[in-house]
Amino acid sequence: MAQATPNHTQTVSGWAARDSSGKITPFNFKRRENGENDVTIEILYCGMCHTDIHHVKDDWGITKYPVVPGHEITGIITKVGSNVSKFKMGDRVGVGCLAATCLKCEYCKGSQENYCDQVEFTYNGIFWDGSITYGGYSKMLVADHRYVVRIPDNMAMDRAAPLLCAGITVFTPLKDNNLVDTKGKKIGIIGLGGLGHVAVKFGKAFGHHVTVISTSPIKEQEAKDNLGADDFIISTNPKQMLEKKRTLDFILDTVSAKHSLGSYLELLKVNGTLVIVGAPDKPIDLPAFPMIFGKRTVKGSMIGSIEETQEMMDLCGKHNILSDIEIITTDQINEGLERLAKNDVKYRFVIDIAGPSSHL
Numbered sequence: 001m002a003q004a005t006p007n008h009t010q011t012v013s014g015w016a017a018r019d020s021s022g023k024i025t026p027f028n029f030k031r032r033e034n035g036e037n038d039v040t041i042e043i044l045y046c047g048m049c050h051t052d053i054h055h056v057k058d059d060w061g062i063t064k065y066p067v068v069p070g071h072e073i074t075g076i077i078t079k080v081g082s083n084v085s086k087f088k089m090g091d092r093v094g095v096g097c098l099a100a101t102c103l104k105c106e107y108c109k110g111s112q113e114n115y116c117d118q119v120e121f122t123y124n125g126i127f128w129d130g131s132i133t134y135g136g137y138s139k140m141l142v143a144d145h146r147y148v149v150r151i152p153d154n155m156a157m158d159r160a161a162p163l164l165c166a167g168i169t170v171f172t173p174l175k176d177n178n179l180v181d182t183k184g185k186k187i188g189i190i191g192l193g194g195l196g197h198v199a200v201k202f203g204k205a206f207g208h209h210v211t212v213i214s215t216s217p218i219k220e221q222e223a224k225d226n227l228g229a230d231d232f233i234i235s236t237n238p239k240q241m242l243e244k245k246r247t248l249d250f251i252l253d254t255v256s257a258k259h260s261l262g263s264y265l266e267l268l269k270v271n272g273t274l275v276i277v278g279a280p281d282k283p284i285d286l287p288a289f290p291m292i293f294g295k296r297t298v299k300g301s302m303i304g305s306i307e308e309t310q311e312m313m314d315l316c317g318k319h320n321i322l323s324d325i326e327i328i329t330t331d332q333i334n335e336g337l338e339r340l341a342k343n344d345v346k347y348r349f350v351i352d353i354a355g356p357s358s359h360l
């Protein structure tokens, strides 16, 4: 347990899980005073990421209870530290997964601070002052300004929230693989959930042919009609998988549960790349033959840097890309987590933290 720190004097109302039952209940806790590099944010909305489920249920064995989840946060700045010139009171901003990094290593200096060895996250992390970080299922956040991004004026704050994690997590692999500026590739998205549906939107906005690879036949029509997917394959149907063998240049795997990559890899052309962003608690099966026979690459990717997050957010503002959401109240958090675990959401729950009277 981290030490209580003397300048943690602000009482904040939030919602926390106390144990691996994962049940969320109201929780009052302390946040630090707004320091010279900090901004204070009145939280309006917080998206519900599958990572929140992994944490509240301690799937990954790393949870420090009580845990206040939430790393898809949008809100309004209410205080600005004396060293902060980038933001002012009233600014519309977002905070994603990052709370602290070392600021000195080659990754921090090279705008890849999400890969800093000392990265600490918005919740279940340990901040520089030794305190445990509490996330966006709460009314207010104090964040170092270096981990805060602007939300363009034309973007709705509720539908922008999931971009802070789901959005950036699928944007960076597309960027890394040259799929933001080059059009006309055939890309596949495995799993049509929070991450997957934003990936489909990005794929279409950037001019690609997009195939959804899903376990849910029920999602096909809407994926085509509303998200603009060009093709839809049911991954549990071997005939469909075989028919699409060697058709894709690139695949993004957003699946949250244990699975085997073998049949998915066969969908890639020779030299194709599959990037894993989904984070199941158990190892993924990776058979050697589909990699060897197709000279294929499998790699991973974690969120993105703050510079990339701002770039993505500005691009979303320009192309009018927003997450498709179901708004829930703070009383419905448990119901939301249960439905998300059952794959029953289109496509992201967003918690209306400030309440209906505060809509902006």
Ligand code: NAP
Residues within 6 Å of the ligand: 048, 049, 050, 051, 052, 054, 165, 166, 169, 190, 191, 192, 193, 194, 195, 196, 213, 214, 215, 216, 219, 254, 255, 256, 257, 258, 259, 276, 277, 278, 279, 280, 301, 302, 303, 340, 343, 347
């Ligand atoms: P989500 O909304 O629950 O979506 C996951 C999707 O995976 C489901 O909608 C489902 O799509 C598919 N799926 C679920 N179980 C499956 C199974 N057994 N076999 C095959 N497909 C299955 O979750 P999310 O919020 O998008 O997050 C997805 C994963 O990414 C989580 O593990 C999360 O922790 C991780 N994540 C990683 C990063 C990172 O930086 N790398 C960032 C954020 C989240 P269909 O119904 O279409 O099959």
Ligand code: ZN
Residues within 6 Å of the ligand: 049, 050, 051, 052, 071, 165, 166
């Ligand atoms: Zn997330």
